[in-house]
Amino acid sequence: MAAKHLRIAFYAPLKAPGHPVPSGDRMMAQMLLRCLGLAGHRAEVVSDLRARLGNPDDHEGWACLQRAARAERARIGFDWRFGGAPDLWFCYHPYYKSPDLIGPDLAAEFGLPYVTCEASYSNRRNVGIWAEMQAHSLAAVRGAAVNLCLTRRDAAGLLAATPDAPQAPLSPFIDPVPFAAPPSPEPGHLVTVAMMRAGDKLQSYRHLAAALALLPADLPWRLSVAGDGPERAQVQAMFAGLPADRLSWLGALDQSGVAALLARGAAFVWPGCGEAYGLAYLEAQAAGLPVAAFRTGGVPEVVAEGAVDSGDTAALAARLTQVLRHPSLAARQGLAARGRVLSQHSIEAATARLGAVIASVSGGTG
Numbered sequence: 001m002a003a004k005h006l007r008i009a010f011y012a013p014l015k016a017p018g019h020p021v022p023s024g025d026r027m028m029a030q031m032l033l034r035c036l037g038l039a040g041h042r043a044e045v046v047s048d049l050r051a052r053l054g055n056p057d058d059h060e061g062w063a064c065l066q067r068a069a070r071a072e073r074a075r076i077g078f079d080w081r082f083g084g085a086p087d088l089w090f091c092y093h094p095y096y097k098s099p100d101l102i103g104p105d106l107a108a109e110f111g112l113p114y115v116t117c118e119a120s121y122s123n124r125r126n127v128g129i130w131a132e133m134q135a136h137s138l139a140a141v142r143g144a145a146v147n148l149c150l151t152r153r154d155a156a157g158l159l160a161a162t163p164d165a166p167q168a169p170l171s172p173f174i175d176p177v178p179f180a181a182p183p184s185p186e187p188g189h190l191v192t193v194a195m196m197r198a199g200d201k202l203q204s205y206r207h208l209a210a211a212l213a214l215l216p217a218d219l220p221w222r223l224s225v226a227g228d229g230p231e232r233a234q235v236q237a238m239f240a241g242l243p244a245d246r247l248s249w250l251g252a253l254d255q256s257g258v259a260a261l262l263a264r265g266a267a268f269v270w271p272g273c274g275e276a277y278g279l280a281y282l283e284a285q286a287a288g289l290p291v292a293a294f295r296t297g298g299v300p301e302v303v304a305e306g307a308v309d310s311g312d313t314a315a316l317a318a319r320l321t322q323v324l325r326h327p328s329l330a331a332r333q334g335l336a337a338r339g340r341v342l343s344q345h346s347i348e349a350a351t352a353r354l355g356a357v358i359a360s361v362s363g364g365t366g
Contacts, residue, residue, distance in 0.1 A: 006087040006362055008036055008043040009076075009112075013051035013091070014098040022252070023195065024279045029092050031173065032117060032354075035347060036090070039355035043090065047072050052098040056128030069101035076106060085110040088362055093118045094141075096125040096134035104140045113145040113361045117170065118276070120154045121161040141165045145361035148354075151277055151298035168357045172277045172302055173350035176286040176341055178255050181263045183288035183334065188220040188324055191265035191289065193258055193280045196229030200274030207271040207294070207313050209238040214317035221246065221324060223269075226261055228252040262287035267323045267330060271316065272299045282345050285337035290330045292319040304340060305333055 010033060015021075017029040036043040049072050053061050080086075089103040089112050100116075107114040119141050125134055141147050142162050148170040149155035155167055192208065195201055215221060228251045239247055253261065262268070268284035269292040277298035281291055291303050296310035306323075308315035323330040343349065 004359065004363060006041045006358065008041050008358075009046040009086040009089045009103070009106075010036070010043045011045070011047050011089070011091050011100060011103055012093060013049070013100050013102075014093045014095075015050065015052075016048040017045060018048065019050075024276070025093060027279055028118070028172075031175070031347065031350075032090075032092055034175075035173075035351045035354045036358070038347070038351040039358065041358065044086070046076055046086075047102055049102065050098075051101060053129065053133065054097060056130045059129060062129040062133070066101065072102050073105055076102065077109065080106075080110060085112065088113045088115060088358070090115045090117070091119075091140070092116075094137045095120045096122065096130045096137065099133045099136040100140050101136060104136075104143055108143075114140065114143060115146055115148065115358070115361065116141060116144050117148040118150050118154065119144075119147050119158060121157045123161075138162060146357060148357065151301045153298055170350065170353055170357070171345055172279065172282065172298075173345045173347055174279055174282045174286060174341070175347045176282075176338075176345075179259050179262060179283055179286035181259065181287070183263055183331075185266040185289075185327070185330070186264050187266060187327070188222055189264060189266045190221055190223045190269050190320065190324075191226070191261055191267070191284070192223060192270050193226045193253075193261075193268075193283070194270055195227050196231045196235045198231055201229070202231055202234065203273040204271040205235045206238055207273065207311070207316065208269060209242065210313040211269075211271075211316040211320065212239075212242055214314060216321060219321060219324060221320070222248070224248040224250055224261060224265070226250045226253045226258055258283065259287065262289060265289050266327070267292060267320065269293070269316075269320060272296060273310075275299050277301045278303075282341055285334070286341045288331075288334040288338045290323045290333040290337065292316055292323065302345065305337065 012029040015025045019026050033043050089107045091100040091103050094100040142165050146166045146168050150172050268289040271294045275297045281302045291306040293307045294310040295307040
């Protein structure tokens with residue numbers, strides 16, 4: 001029997017794949033669309049309504065969002081009644097700040113399997129409007145045909161909240177091809193790729209500056225930072241105590257620019273405070289770089305070697321010292337990391353896994 005090719009309604013309530021601001025969320029949404037296409041399906045973004053509310057006391061914003069979602073449901077439902085409904089609804093990253101207020105009702109009305117990817121739940125987020133928003137996400141998870149979990153942490157959170165909701169693992173992934181150039185590491189060259197915004201990113205930059213200050217005085221190092229954002233001035237101020245001639249602020253780079261930078265790096269360093277998993281780690285490892293990071297959040301899902309205890313800047317500095325003083329060790333670790341990305345975190349591996357899961361909830365073949 002031939003594989004069943006589906007028409008899939010795709011929605012990312014946190015950030016649509018075509019959103020103008022780059023981020024890991026946008027990139028993963030784009031990659032999931034590619035995966036679904038490579039698996040033989042026709043995935044269509046059915047709404048770009050952004051459902052994110054970052055303040056638990058924003059009652060007016062919550063009311064406006066619910067009105068907007070009702071309008072989107074009506075619009076999409078009208079189109080489907082006259083133009084035909086898809087075969088499945090796929091929602092990427094519903095959580096307490098950004099629930100799917102569109103898909104569950106439409107899936108129920110039109111009899112569609114409902115699938116989530118990277119859904120999460122946390123009891124401590126049940127405050128203000130977030131409690132109601134998270135209740136919507138939890139109801140969606142309970143009604144889903146399957147919930148694809150990218151990290152063990154997310155899987156455990158869903159299991160604790162709703163033990164009967166079906167789950168399936170899907171490893172975080174990238175397309176490794178753009179990072180396949182042979183490594184040509186420059187001695188002492190550390191690389192960071194990260195946005196400059198408030199919250200966890202700013203905290204990570206703070207730890208990075210502190211770790212660099214602890215490096216041995218006789219160790220020749222320099223750091224190239226690819227990234228930009230509203231907190232750029234504050235980030236650079238954190239590094240004011242370090243030699244300016246060792247720091248290169250490159251601003252935001254496109255994918256080819258990042259790949260060229262990684263190819264010249266001796267190690268990739270990013271503490272990763274609060275990272276869901278961090279696609280930048282996968283890109284760096286695909287380029288053959290060893291990694292220095294904190295063992296926090298979902299980082300262990302993508303970094304098998306080189307992570308230290310969260311918040312331990314001395315250990316982070318020791319990790320950097322190790323890979324910079326021992327280039328042969330760094331090369332071996334980078335090669336092993338590249339192999340793991342190719343075998344476990346590539347778009348090809350994800351396409352096979354995602355295709356199998358979609359087939360299992362949609363009737364398989366036809």
